[in-house]
Amino acid sequence: MENIIKLEKISRKYLMGDEIIQALKEITLDVRKNEYVALMGPSGSGKSTLMNIIGCLDTPSAGQYWLNGQEVSELHDSELAEVRNRDIGFVFQTFNLLPRLSTLENVALPLVYAGLGKDERLKRAEEVLVSVGLQDRMAHKPNELSGGQRQRVAIARALVNKPALILADEPTGNLDTKTSVEIMNILNMIHSEGNTIMLVTHEPDIARFASRIVRLRDGLIESDEMNPDIQSTDLK
DSSP, X not given: OOEEEEEEEEEEEEEETTEEEEEEEEEEEXXXXXXXXXXXXXXXXXXXXXXXXXXXXSOOSEEEEEETTEEOTTOOHHXXXXXXXXXXXEEETTOOOOXXXXXXXXXXXXXXXTTOOHHHHHHHHHHHHHHTTOTTOTTOOGGGSOHHHHHHHHHHHHHXXXXXXXXXXXXXXXXXXXXXXXXXXXXXXXHHTTOEEEEEOSOHHHHTTSSEEEEEETTEEEEEEEOTTTTXXXXX
């Protein structure tokens, strides 16, 4: 199957005062279309840096990165922004919703940057909100929603552009256990419909939903294994 992510010897260095911090050390990683990958590792392992590079929020110091067949490792900021909006849907731990906009308006927002007309934006936003079970919350503002509902809005917003890749960064970090399972079941449904998902988490109970688990330590890939329990995992 075709790769959606191809990383070749990706390194990332930061200068902090007089000290050079090597956050990533020649990471090579392929992710195929429709894979569901969990990225794990302790604090300081490099997983957030790697996620930022995969999400085109940062650029590597060395190495090459292809996203959906396009080399993006040497693109300029404006070009990276275009790739982000077209190919990547982000789901963040803190939801990142605009408080003055309704649920429907929050979800439709990425389509403004994509240049779609208002009627088409709202129609597509309604469709994805129905798919995550929020058809009765479209007019609500974020502060009128529970944490789980806000994360559903964030997932709908990530899906609305029909991106090639969904990146979820600690998507259950602010949620209780029951709500976390509900959100993971939604991501599982999204994956079953053909979407590629990459999930950053430090929680084994969340990583178990992914079919493949990549562990980082000290800027290196420590292990990269298929999840042996994925076929028997109870998602209910």
